[in-house]
Amino acid sequence: MTGFLQNTFNGLVSGAFYALLALGLAVIFGMLRVVNFAHGAFYMLGAFGAYVLLTEAGVPFWAALVIMPLGLALLGMALERAFIHRLTRLDPLYNFLLTFGLTLILQDLVKLRYGVQSSPYETPSALSGSVDFGLFDFPTYRVFILGFAVAVCVGVWWALTRTRVGMVVRASTERPELTRAFGINVGRWVTPVFGFGIGLAGLAGVLAAPMRAVNPLMGADLIIVVFAVVVIGGLGSIFGSVAAGFGIGLVQAWGEAYLSAFPIVSQTIVFIVMAVVLLWRPAGLFGREEAPA
């Protein structure tokens, strides 16, 4: 029982990263119809930025947690203005290719400067140690990640449902033409929303720095799993993406714990779930049916 609770908790923590990344992808996709391949690269930049700030400027974790998402959001907005927005009227595949190219460039720039080895990042002292839950102990930092990620998701949910900006974003996610027909200037929100999604990726990166090895390739494999997550949840649905993020984290953790005799299955369980979802509900668990094609 204790083992099961511990695995579940670990699953929720890794699910928190998927959820933050999937949330950013879904918001960006909703507003721009762009699937941002570079999302993983921005996650990596968040973690690497925190590492560089700490080792070269002595900036602590808490400051990095604010600086990196904001800085990356600005970088994202600049990239949106410079490149992505030129292609948004074409097939989304072109922006997928463009952001793929950006991923290779960002990765190699970091590799060129810092090499491919992994760097450790010390857990901030306020969050070291562990929390006693009665049945089992759990590292404080992981508890913090889970709480923080849930708070961010709830905050975004609140902003989307209760604020005017959020309603515009939701409306143009679900029915872009209709929203325009109501005289709402959708274009005004495109760049800030892109920046916001990138900021979320950066935030996830900073949170990951003390827990996972910081290296230039840390985002690359992760983003493909996140793609599977959003296919499972339904990219058009913001709630679905977050729920699928946490769900996949759980399934993966349980798979690793109870299917360890079959490493091929436990390593690929995300994709197996995706295959089942495609068979059962091709539009994703929370997605709407696309126009048949």
Next chain:
Amino acid sequence: MTSTVDTKADASRPAVPSGLVTVARAPGWIRYALLAVALLVALWLPNGLYPAVAVDILCWALFAVAVDLLLGFTGLMSFGHAAFWGASAYVTGLVAIHAGLPFPAAVLAGALAAAVLAVPIGYLAVKRTGIYFAMVTLAFAQMVYYVANEWRSVTQGENGLQGVPRELFGLDLSDDYYFYYAILPIVLLGLAGAWRIVHSPFGRVLVGIRDNPARARALGYPVHRYKLTVLVLSGFIAGLGGGLFAVGHRFVSLEVLHWTTSGKAVIVVVLGGIGTLWGGVLGAAIVVRLEDWLSFSGFEAIGLVTGGIFVLVVLLFRRGIWGTASALALRWWASRRR
């Protein structure tokens, strides 16, 4: 060969002015002259380049044409074609090592394995279209990558398959120069097969599905089945390339299954020209040659250059080399006749 395919620019379509149409309208003697030049270049290639590079170009040409069959002629962007290329490389390597068959038989086994792998992947992937198709194929290719990585008893994991033999009835093919001429017929057969598919009634239906899936469905074509069929054929052709690549390098590493390999195949096609078939061959030659030159000159960040090509081509050069050249040539031809 009269074509009635509607080429009116639809901004939301991935496929650019279809080469199918431009080729059909170019006068016959030009097409034969181009074909003759291409064959002469193919025969001369290993004399002008490092033979090993020339071999890589041939393999990547097959890979690119396979991707273009989907991207250019069916409107499906597979971002997971490394699954077929890589699976065939592994199967070819294993068959060549353990069964001691002549290498064309091993390559055929690899390509067939890739085609078989394309059935379940394709069955699931064709349920989605557009950007989702790209994400789903990418995810399944990553799954194949993890399987190869975990299944160490067969694939040797990160060490890769070493010592894939180049057996052909006792002939000495250890020199890349002779190996090039040994694989050239296989590659030409693969390319001719792709050409045949595009210019068959089946290929016409594919273009119809690309341009207007709803109409194709209304006309009674089973759209999903057509897409699945072309995916299997494309997987086979990509598998031919991957198998030859394995024999060419005498070594198979996990890199053949990596997502960067899938991405590189797509950019090769976009650089050459989507929907032009031969553009992919041109793109393969340029990218392979460039990467060889970069790694030879000790430049470490190859991704910086390939990524840069990606960004520039997508922003400024979406028709690709072949698409741009044939559009210019056609305009010149039209103005001369007036």
